[in-house]
Amino acid sequence: MMGVAGVLGAALLCAIHGATMENTLFEDGDGANTFCAFNPTQVEKTYSMVNTNRFWSQIFGVAFSNKRWLYFFMLFVPVTSLWMSALGVVGLALNLRAYDFVSQEIRAAEDPEFETFYTKNILLNEGIRAWMAAQDQPHENLIFPRSVDDLEDIVGGHVWLGSIYIIGGIWRILTKPFAWARRALVWPGEAYLSYSLATLSIFGFIACCFVWFNNTTYPSEFYGPTGPEAAQAQAFTFLVRDQRLGANVGSAQGPTGLGKYLMCSLTGEVIFGGETMRFWDLHAPWLEPLRGPNGLDLSRLKKDIQPWQEHRSAECMTHAPLGSLNSVGGVATEINAVNYVSPRSWLATSHFVLGFFLFVGHLWHAGRARATTAGFEKGIDHDLEPILFMTPLN
Structure with a gap:
């Protein structure tokens, strides 16, 4: 099911892009085609989102008369499919074999104990390298000799970090915040939202660096x-x-x-x-x-x-x-x-821009959460809105 969902999601992504059937997203560099997906007069060999409802009826035997349902399936299904396909790819990489873009061959990870990742803190080194790129000079003795540059690093990193997240989640379910955290932080629902936005923002910036510089995790065959x-x-x-x-x-x-x-x-x-x-x-x-x-x-x-x-x-x-x-x-x-x-340009730029927007959202909701906790948040008094006292135009 995950494989089928991934194929459907990728196909719809290509349809949204308007890619031709004899070309790929990577090779289709014509900027004029970017928004052709919404053009009902497209040539026969390209797809149009205007005709998507007809495709749904042909594939699933049902058409959506309510456009809200159509939009829901157009957006929710591809996103869910991409997530499921990502889980499926990780599962294949961990349990079977994966394509190593460095050696250009299909093989299994040769480091089953994940010693490479664990002992050398590869992800930490890569993160420090990204944040301290200007200082990463040999004569300053700030060289980070390891980076994520082979299949073992990717597989080991996913297993190691996945284990940390699972253990950390269980630990946080069974415990409560420390006393200093309870004193320093506020706890309304909007505060939780602001903390989550800040976390997503940080990882958006980090992902931007990974996308831009790392051609193993994000191979050039896919992203340029x-x-x-x-x-x-x-x-x-x-x-x-x-x-x-x-x-x-x-x-x-x-x-x-x-x-x-x-x-x-x-x-x-x-x-x-x-x-x-x-x-x-x-x-x-x-x-x-x-x-x-x-x-x-x-x-x-x-x-x-x-x-x-x-x-x-x-x-x-x-x-x-x-x-x-x-x-x-x-x-x-x-x-x-x-x-x-380049698709790499689009991906890195979108991570950076969305990370920045998430950071602005964090500041906004954090301020509102603080104001709510302090008790001085004030909304708009609708009884005194100026529009209520204006003379009608007629």
């Missing part, structure tokens, strides 16, 4: 490349091009005297040169085969670059998550990267 991945892909693409034109990529220098194509990081690894050097710690499936024990391997870059790596990096370069208000996406110097906004 990350910003660092697109930058590294541009450097790699030009390295391949110039190397074929005769450039010595191992010794060529740029205008600043640093390596034009390759250079050393502060830790001694060989990395791509140019502006993309700031993204030197990127890990991407198309780039990892070219690494050696000391970073990028010059001999592999000269002899072992495969066509699929060139194609993948070119796609990452031209689909960078850099969409702007005029819908020009991708690397600015790439002529084909026009009228495209």
